[in-house]
Amino acid sequence: MAFFLKVRGEFLKKSRPRILALGSAATLARLKTEASLTQWTLQRVLNIVPVVQKALPRREFDYTLLSSQYALRGLQKWPPTKQWLCIGEATAQALKRKAPELKPKILKPSDRRGIFKFFQGQTHRKKGARVFYPCSSRSDPRLAQKIREMGFRVVVRKVYRTELLKLSRSNRSRLLAGEFDAVLCLSPSSFLALRKSFGISLIRRLSVEFLVLGSTTQQALRAWGIEARRIRG
Known part of the structure; x- marks a missing residue:
């Protein structure tokens, strides 16, 4: 309200x-x-269209980064993940509706600044950690590259496309x-x-x-x- x-x-x-x-x-x-x-x-x-996915590695991810609630629709299988990271309250709520047992962390601020701030704070403890990033076909590849430059291993999957x-x-x-x-x-x-x-x-x-x-x-x-x-x- x-x-x-x-x-x-x-x-x-x-x-x-x-x-x-x-x-x-x-x-x-x-x-x-x-x-x-x-x-x-x-x-x-906007018309959100799921795309066919490649098989995910079987190993557990340390983090799954959800930058949009639309990524949840495109995920055919949820990867085993230690911590779910969400951009925005709406994305976190969409995740909780699908899996009430999960307790996602909402990054602040809810944009790429919040993403970089979080991973920058993890570099000493979690260097080399595995990150799964399901995203749109329109997503900027520089975001994943920046996280890699911090020392993380990032697996990117384009799980949906946006039709205008x-x-x-x-x-x-x-x-x-x-x-x-x-x-x-x-x-x-x-x-x-x-x-x-x-x-x-x-x-x-x-x-x-x-x-x-x-x-x-x-x-x-x-x-x-x-x-x-x-x-x-």
Whole structure:
């Protein structure tokens, strides 16, 4: 509930702001339960598709790093793991729903800075430890390489791919007509889908406020010259 009150009260000074939320079917479903607090328009712009996996090594991993809840869908088999590491509360909750007995560690901050901070703190005790990193086909390979440079053995598996979908004709028209107060991007890929629909130069001219949930998405938008307000529930 706190998240939605933040959207309505702190960031947009209107009683019922009109917000276009962009994300996958799963992330948008979580918004529906509180839709009465604001005038949500939910637009699916991502399609998450599992990919065929190579067989995993049978040895136990010291860590499994989940940077997204979508990785859980793509995992056909869960590797034996001593400690599960999650980026974001939503990822940790998705893991707990599938395996209530697990107690994942949520890295802070919930972005690559939190990942590097955690592994940097483990280098003296856990040098040479094995890390399993299931990720998207769009994931930046530099993240795994950085962890390797710290002395860890990282096994990367691309377990899902993200298909970008264009906005509906109706929502494109409404956005251009100024009928939304804000656009909520639920992931960096959500913004890429918006860019696919409009192009970056037109996006920069839209008279809307951009909202994001975490710093990773905020940084992704900033790289394209878009300043977004970060919402913390």
